[in-house]
Amino acid sequence: MASRQFDLITLGTGAALPARGRYPTAQLLVIHGAPYLIDCGEGTQERLRSMGFPFHRIDHIFISHLHGDHYLGLMGLISTLHLMGRSRKLHVHGPAALKEIIDVQFRASQTYLRFPLEVQALEPENGRLAWSDSRVTVTLLALRHRIPCTGFVFEEKRALRSLRTERIAEIPNFMRAQIKRGEDMRLPDGTKVPNSALTHEPRPARRYAYCSDTAYAPELIPWIQDVDLLYHEATFTKQLAARAKETMHSTAEQAAMLARDAGARALLLGHFSSRYKSTGAVLEEARAVFPKAIASEEGKLYRVPERTTESS
Amino acid sequence: MASRQFDLITLGTGAALPARGRYPTAQLLVIHGAPYLIDCGEGTQERLRSMGFPFHRIDHIFISHLHGDHYLGLMGLISTLHLMGRSRKLHVHGPAALKEIIDVQFRASQTYLRFPLEVQALEPENGRLAWSDSRVTVTLLALRHRIPCTGFVFEEKRALRSLRTERIAEIPNFMRAQIKRGEDMRLPDGTKVPNSALTHEPRPARRYAYCSDTAYAPELIPWIQDVDLLYHEATFTKQLAARAKETMHSTAEQAAMLARDAGARALLLGHFSSRYKSTGAVLEEARAVFPKAIASEEGKLYRVPERTTESS
Numbered sequence: 001m002a003s004r005q006f007d008l009i010t011l012g013t014g015a016a017l018p019a020r021g022r023y024p025t026a027q028l029l030v031i032h033g034a035p036y037l038i039d040c041g042e043g044t045q046e047r048l049r050s051m052g053f054p055f056h057r058i059d060h061i062f063i064s065h066l067h068g069d070h071y072l073g074l075m076g077l078i079s080t081l082h083l084m085g086r087s088r089k090l091h092v093h094g095p096a097a098l099k100e101i102i103d104v105q106f107r108a109s110q111t112y113l114r115f116p117l118e119v120q121a122l123e124p125e126n127g128r129l130a131w132s133d134s135r136v137t138v139t140l141l142a143l144r145h146r147i148p149c150t151g152f153v154f155e156e157k158r159a160l161r162s163l164r165t166e167r168i169a170e171i172p173n174f175m176r177a178q179i180k181r182g183e184d185m186r187l188p189d190g191t192k193v194p195n196s197a198l199t200h201e202p203r204p205a206r207r208y209a210y211c212s213d214t215a216y217a218p219e220l221i222p223w224i225q226d227v228d229l230l231y232h233e234a235t236f237t238k239q240l241a242a243r244a245k246e247t248m249h250s251t252a253e254q255a256a257m258l259a260r261d262a263g264a265r266a267l268l269l270g271h272f273s274s275r276y277k278s279t280g281a282v283l284e285e286a287r288a289v290f291p292k293a294i295a296s297e298e299g300k301l302y303r304v305p306e307r308t309t310e311s312s
Numbered sequence: 313m314a315s316r317q318f319d320l321i322t323l324g325t326g327a328a329l330p331a332r333g334r335y336p337t338a339q340l341l342v343i344h345g346a347p348y349l350i351d352c353g354e355g356t357q358e359r360l361r362s363m364g365f366p367f368h369r370i371d372h373i374f375i376s377h378l379h380g381d382h383y384l385g386l387m388g389l390i391s392t393l394h395l396m397g398r399s400r401k402l403h404v405h406g407p408a409a410l411k412e413i414i415d416v417q418f419r420a421s422q423t424y425l426r427f428p429l430e431v432q433a434l435e436p437e438n439g440r441l442a443w444s445d446s447r448v449t450v451t452l453l454a455l456r457h458r459i460p461c462t463g464f465v466f467e468e469k470r471a472l473r474s475l476r477t478e479r480i481a482e483i484p485n486f487m488r489a490q491i492k493r494g495e496d497m498r499l500p501d502g503t504k505v506p507n508s509a510l511t512h513e514p515r516p517a518r519r520y521a522y523c524s525d526t527a528y529a530p531e532l533i534p535w536i537q538d539v540d541l542l543y544h545e546a547t548f549t550k551q552l553a554a555r556a557k558e559t560m561h562s563t564a565e566q567a568a569m570l571a572r573d574a575g576a577r578a579l580l581l582g583h584f585s586s587r588y589k590s591t592g593a594v595l596e597e598a599r600a601v602f603p604k605a606i607a608s609e610e611g612k613l614y615r616v617p618e619r620t621t622e623s624s
Contacts, residue, residue: 017395018358024388042388043355046330066420068391072384076336076354079380083329097420104416108378108409110459147422 003033006156006206006304008229010270010296011047012039015235015249016069019274023047023298024069027231028058029208031156032135037061038152038210044073045080051299056084060131062138063094064212065149071098075105082113089116093130093138095148096121124150126223141223143214145248151211153224161199171198204307209264212271215245216254221262228304230264231296233271237285240273252282256289266304270296315345318468318518318616320541322582322608323359324351327547327561328381331586335359335610336381339543340370341520343468344447349373350464350522356385357392363611368396372443374450375406376524377461383410387417394425401428405442405450407460408433436462438535453535455526457560463523465536473511483510516619521576524583527557528566533574540616542576543608545583549597552585564594568601578616582608 007030014022024041028048035058037044048055055077063071071094081090092098099119106113122130124142131138134157141151160180163171171179179185185193209224211217212233224230235249244251252269259267267290272279279295286293294302319342326334336353340360347370349356360367367389375383383406393402404410411431418425434442436454443450446469453463472492475483483491491497497505521536523529524545536542547561556563564581571579579602584591591607598605606614 017392018361018388023358042385043358046335046355049330066417068388068417068421072388072391073354076330076380076384079384080329095420097416101416101420104409104413105378105380108407108413108459109380147420 006031008302010300011044012041013270013272013296013298015271015273017274029154034135039064039070040073041069042072045077060091062152065147066095066097086115091118093120093122122150124148141220144217145213149213154208156205158205159202161202163199167198206304213249215248216250224262226263228265230259231268232258234269234282235271235273237281252285253289256286256293259290267293268296269293318343320614322612323356324353325582325584325608325610327583327585329586341466346447351376351382352385352389353381354384357389372403374464377459378407378409398427403430405432405434434462436460453532456529457525461525466520468517470517471514473514475511479510518616525561527560528562536574538575540577542571543580544570546581546594547583547585549593564597565601568598568605571602579605580608581605
């Protein structure tokens with residue numbers, strides 16, 4: 001069985017003005033072994049390389065918006081995949097203008113990619129489906145920023161139901177796959193054994209919500225309710241609430257309020273303004289509202305634990 | 313008097329596929345204290361920052377061509393200058409399509425720069441004037457590459473002539489400036505004292521030629537004759553001459569032949585293919601033809617010495 005780990009690696013934690021050793025935004029979400037890249041600031045490929053991450057395995061890149069600190073590493077990453085001889089399709093999901101930005105540059109460099117590149121234009125709308133495969137379903141969040149900006153909710157696909165040890169002997173081999181998918185068992189005499197008597201409920205699906213960049217947006221709450229991990233930008237402390245409002249960013253307190261009010265199980269903060277030498281004050285402000293806040297660090301892995309099964 | 317140093321700093325020495333800790337191409341030429349940036353691969357701003365270089369002082373950026381490893385750091389650098397509050401004009405000199413590439417991205421991010429950005433379209437033509445100011449004259453080289461590619465020759469402006477110590481007393485104060493510029497001295501009785509009797513010749517102008525990326529192009533020789541420092545790409549060793557020809561790059565031997573035949577005073581090699589773990593073989597091959605070859609290193613400064621005065 002493939003690993004069912006659900007890991008987030010933060011590659012960059014800085015805001016628009018890079019400084020203090022922080023890199024612009026990029027994250028790698030690894031679901032059941034498959035990497036999904038979220039935003040791709042300048043130098044993302046360099047960070048992936050220095051981590052030794054086999055980034056040719058990335059098949060999906062999600063770009064939240066077209067401020068440079070969230071996408072300027074994309075062209076270089078795509079070019080490198082091309083030079084490495086990629087043949088598998090690459091999906092890029094992002095704002096509509098991204099396709100023109102990619103096209104104008106490959107036209108200038110007379111680059112004809114050796115692999116299919118599919119650029120999907122995203123319309124920020126809460127709950128809209130962006131992608132679904134065997135591991136994950138990705139839906140959108142409409143964030144509040146100076147230009148159209150999309151958040152993402154990644155929900156893992158649940159495992160199959162597992163057969164109850166004490167009933168396995170009764171279940172013919174040929175029926176096991178459909179029973180693991182939730183069907184009831186029909187006996188030769190026509191009687192029906194309900195699935196719940198034969199299987200255990202799989203663990204609930206874990207969810208990761210990514211909110212960057214955005215002003216405080218409580219209308220998101222129903223869409224991120226009860227997420228296992230919420231990433232929310234915290235560019236400023238509340239002392240600079242006016243600056244946050246003006247630039248359509250959030251304070252650490254606002255990020256924490258959202259996490260608290262949505263019942264998130266953990267909150268990861270990032271996109272720290274270069275004015276903060278350390279993240280201490282940002283973290284302290286968030287923890288006063290939501291104790292399970294963490295400040296993201298470059299290159300660090302956050303493992304989202306399996307939830308305990310709701311019924312068994 | 314301002315420093316008359318003529319320094320080259322190589323920020324990136326790798327080829328298109330970044331690897332082995334090498335960064336894509338970028339160089340900083342500092343002439344009499346003023347920095348000129350030559351090419352700007354991804355992550356250039358990060359390297360300038362980690363060196364502690366005050367890159368807000370850069371007023372001119374020269375881009376040789378639109379392969380990503382030579383320009384993908386430009387948007388991020390311009391954005392950072394904008395966020396740092398720049399108001400002074402920035403000149404970018406590069407291929408015509410560069411303006412569209414910049415415009416489409418700033419349109420998408422709704423960025424309205426707070427400083428004037430002048431993007432000059434360059435037509436690769438040997439000897440064509442690209443820029444001239446009080447420190448330098450920049451002319452172009454038509455390189456041979458898969459897409460239009462421009463090399464650059466940076467020639468420093470010579471210092472003023474210096475007054476001969478033993479004649480200073482004879483020269484009225486008000487005439488000194490014009491005599492330092494080379495004029496003869498007219499005495500009240502109409503007789504003329506030739507300038508050469510009153511002044512020393514200033515030191516000859518130093519020249520730096522930048523050739524990247526290019527196939528072997530001996531037609532450049534008259535344009536780079538006798539340069540103080542020649543940078544020439546050496547992507548491959550001659551064992552891969554066929555690959556060099558196909559991709560329109562040079563071997564180390566070809567770079568060295570050009571340096572030798574142009575009578576360059578020193579040769580700096582770069583743009584090393586990621587297949588070479590170290591630059592030893594590349595350098596050895598070049599030195600067999602041109603002993604004063606050097607392999608460029610990331611972040612290293614090469615000081616071009618003053619030439620001795622030709623006459624005094």
